[in-house]
Amino acid sequence: MPELPEVESARAVIERAALGRTIADVDDTDTWECRPHAPGEIRDALLGRTLLAAHRRGKSMWLTTSGRDGERDEHEEGPHLGLHLGMSGRILVTAAADGGDESVGGDYAGRHADRRKEEWFRFTLRFEDGGSLRLLDPRRLGRVRLDPDLSGVGPDAGEIGREEFRTRIGRGTAPLKARLLDQSAIAGVGNLLADETLWQAGLSPQHRVDDLDEEQLDELRRVLRRCIRAAIRQGGVHTGEVIPHRRADGHCPRCGAAMVRGEVGGRTTWWCPVDQT
């Protein structure tokens, strides 16, 4: 999926193309994507409201909505609409009734990148102007929720401060990569971003977190920030330097050693056995 950089691109698309538009209809009939909401529940909560802002923490997004005209809550805010792209989700926003002008966010270079089937659209906001915001999600691991609970989501991986990073990452006995992937520790790092960051930092994914000293943790945080910024700017985590070399015949682009494949933190992991210690 979409890791932090792809979700940020989706958020930016919504911010640029969907804010200020009023919701005239909602398709929330996919009971898996919208669970535990009953069909119509999200629809009833959103009809007549306007999208006010698009926020993100890690891979979680939420859109704030306005009160409804003429109702008691007119000057208050409506519910938040939580969106999670899962492993294959993308956001599509169309500008007008004819659907001629379309923006895509959460784009990624996976196998589903350019494919699109009507039945993969799992959720739709239809606006008064005839345009729409849709969630395209072939694998159906994404989520749409009203007022999502983000209490278990850690601070954003691109925003976290030095002190908090030290304590959230450096404590315990977990392998370093497993900790980076733990969304309750820090939010936004996925499998590819973790491999790229650890390669850039010269650290083994199997390194026990409490073996790292403060200097190493600080450096790791700097590298992670740099990888996130670069991925956002260049269009996704797949633009990382070591990502193309995560393959059976891959070699470290720095030293030329054969890349090693293993499983760390429950995910397929590739690293350079020479450079990463």
Next chain:
DNA sequence: ACACGTGTTATGCG
């Protein structure tokens, strides 16, 4: 047919 996967979460174990 079979294995794999850029994510999350319920369950199990020490």
Next chain:
DNA sequence: TCGCATAACACGTG
């Protein structure tokens, strides 16, 4: 209860 590991989830692709 905590920290960590694993299975399960849904479904397209090679």
